[in-house]
Amino acid sequence: MEKKIAEKIIEVNEEGYLTNFSQWSKEIGEEIAKEANINLSPRHWDVITYLQNEFKNEVPLSIRKIGKSGVVDIKELYVLFPTAPLKTATKIAGIPKPASCI
Amino acid sequence: MKRIVILGAGTAGTMMANHLHNELDKNEWEIDIIDEREEHYYQPGYLFLPFDIYEPEDIVKSIKEFIPKGVRLFTTKIEKVDAEQNLVKMYNGDQLHYDILIIATGAKIAPGEIEGMQGKEWQKSVFDFYTFEGSLALRNKLREWKGGRLVVHITEMPIKCPVAPLEFSFLADAYFKHKQMRDQVEITYVTPLSGAFTKPKATAALDHLLHEKNIAIESDFAIAEVDNENKKIIDYGGREIPFDLLVTVPTNKGDDLMERSGLGDDLNYVPTNKGTLQSLKYQNIFVLGDASNIPASKAGSVAHFEAEILTENILLFINGEPLKEEFDGHANCFVETGNGKALLIDFNYTHEPVEGEFPFPGIGPLRLLKESRMNHMGKLAFKWIYWNVLLKGTHIPFVSATMQEEGKHFA
Numbered sequence: 231m232e233k234k235i236a237e238k239i240i241e242v243n244e245e246g247y248l249t250n251f252s253q254w255s256k257e258i259g260e261e262i263a264k265e266a267n268i269n270l271s272p273r274h275w276d277v278i279t280y281l282q283n284e285f286k287n288e289v290p291l292s293i294r295k296i297g298k299s300g301v302v303d304i305k306e307l308y309v310l311f312p313t314a315p316l317k318t319a320t321k322i323a324g325i326p327k328p329a330s331c332i
Numbered sequence: 333m334k335r336i337v338i339l340g341a342g343t344a345g346t347m348m349a350n351h352l353h354n355e356l357d358k359n360e361w362e363i364d365i366i367d368e369r370e371e372h373y374y375q376p377g378y379l380f381l382p383f384d385i386y387e388p389e390d391i392v393k394s395i396k397e398f399i400p401k402g403v404r405l406f407t408t409k410i411e412k413v414d415a416e417q418n419l420v421k422m423y424n425g426d427q428l429h430y431d432i433l434i435i436a437t438g439a440k441i442a443p444g445e446i447e448g449m450q451g452k453e454w455q456k457s458v459f460d461f462y463t464f465e466g467s468l469a470l471r472n473k474l475r476e477w478k479g480g481r482l483v484v485h486i487t488e489m490p491i492k493c494p495v496a497p498l499e500f501s502f503l504a505d506a507y508f509k510h511k512q513m514r515d516q517v518e519i520t521y522v523t524p525l526s527g528a529f530t531k532p533k534a535t536a537a538l539d540h541l542l543h544e545k546n547i548a549i550e551s552d553f554a555i556a557e558v559d560n561e562n563k564k565i566i567d568y569g570g571r572e573i574p575f576d577l578l579v580t581v582p583t584n585k586g587d588d589l590m591e592r593s594g595l596g597d598d599l600n601y602v603p604t605n606k607g608t609l610q611s612l613k614y615q616n617i618f619v620l621g622d623a624s625n626i627p628a629s630k631a632g633s634v635a636h637f638e639a640e641i642l643t644e645n646i647l648l649f650i651n652g653e654p655l656k657e658e659f660d661g662h663a664n665c666f667v668e669t670g671n672g673k674a675l676l677i678d679f680n681y682t683h684e685p686v687e688g689e690f691p692f693p694g695i696g697p698l699r700l701l702k703e704s705r706m707n708h709m710g711k712l713a714f715k716w717i718y719w720n721v722l723l724k725g726t727h728i729p730f731v732s733a734t735m736q737e738e739g740k741h742f743a
Contacts, residue, residue: 313569
């Protein structure tokens with residue numbers, strides 16, 4: 231389905247995840263973050279950039295891996311993106327919700 | 333003489349030994365299988381042991397019984413696989429050269445991954461049921477337990493048999509009702525997922541069942557530690573859940589051998605092509621069952637379907653022909669819901685579990701994603717099928733290795 235984010239029509243799935251990463255921009259990320267009541271700081275952007283790079287390299291994401299990445303530890307990840315950090319952070323980053331769970 | 337070496341004589345390895353023994357020319361190929369244990373455990377039985385539904389002798393047999401004559405069985409611990417040299421090295425100094433290696437070393441629990449999980453309350457008020465010892469210790473605990481807060485908990489995905497903790501909760505509800513003490517037990521199901529299961533339609537059905545059985549659900553819980561002093565689990569966000577009895581599924585990992593051999597990922601699972609089951613790094617290494625990193629359920633049914641497809645691919649590989657990307661992630665799982673009923677789910681990489689009939693479209697006799705007594709009979713019958721049909725590599729009639737779409741009600 232389509233959704234208007236940051237004045238642009240964007241393709242998203244029923245949970246609000248972008249289905250086409252090429253449509254993502256910083257402004258869109260900021261607007262999705264606002265919906266989750268998060269103000270993006272430079273530390274947030276470190277995590278988002280890391281997640282996007284992993285996505286481009288087709289590396290499956292998990293909280294465990296992020297914790298070991300050296301970018302951020304799990305405690306800080308939860309401070310930055312409370313409740314369900316990986317789900318929230320991937321949504322803001324414009325990449326699919328991690329399919330690590332089968 | 334060429335040699336195939338199979339690592340692990342569990343469900344997947346045993347099935348491969350039987351398949352290959354039937355298919356390969358014995359004058360040309362030697363088949364070896366290695367496992368450090370002497371017993372074969374029927375792992376689905378670990379779910380029933382705590383509730384006194386099965387006895388230990390129902391679920392433990394000798395590995396030897398299921399390895400065909402003509403296949404050499406080694407009971408020894410492997411130190412390392414040297415994939416560059418095609419060598420398997422044992423701790424006793426022996427080594428085996430292979431032309432083809434099949435990795436079927438499975439997955440196991442790693443409670444040490446979480447702070448405090450294996451603390452002073454381990455097997456006192458903190459239990460697992462993913463090992464024979466854990467399941468048996470839990471049985472003894474439940475027999476004398478006077479009630480209180482029972483917390484059923486999943487540490488992180490992926491785990492073997494992702495429905496097992498749900499089944500445990502349902503069976504616990506029935507068990508305490510039967511003992512006429514359900515009103516003294518508060519059951520909470522704690523999961524790192526957003527709902528009861530990983531796929532939307534099954535989650536809706538299972539969430540409903542949890543509600544019906546008065547089992548509370550705490551979702552999106554990423555455990556940081558088990559607090560042994562105050563008997564509670566705490567997540568990274570600071571959420572706390574108190575327990576009197578914690579039944580946890582610890583982090584699952586592939587075998588340490590994969591780490592020692594440099595063959596595994598961060599959880600010791602071997603990176604594997606999800607269609608062909610060939611290792612991504614070495615052409616003459618194949619992986620099936622829980623040991624691989626493919627995005628399919630870690631379950632015996634998956635290993636069974638993989639074994640049929642992998643046998644075909646190994647024959648193609650031996651003949652120098654291209655492999656078939658045929659494995660579709662097919663899984664078929666009974667979900668015990670208590671009181672003599674069960675659900676059945678049948679799904680693959682691309683199709684989530686939905687309602688329908690199985691294995692005959694429009695007929696059944698099994699019902700998909702709906703509780704029925706027949707499904708429960710199917711689950712109980714499966715123990716016999718496992719020991720007598722499945723391990724021997726005999727094809728189960730009417731159940732195909734790839735998922736069939738007929739008989740499923742995709743909306």
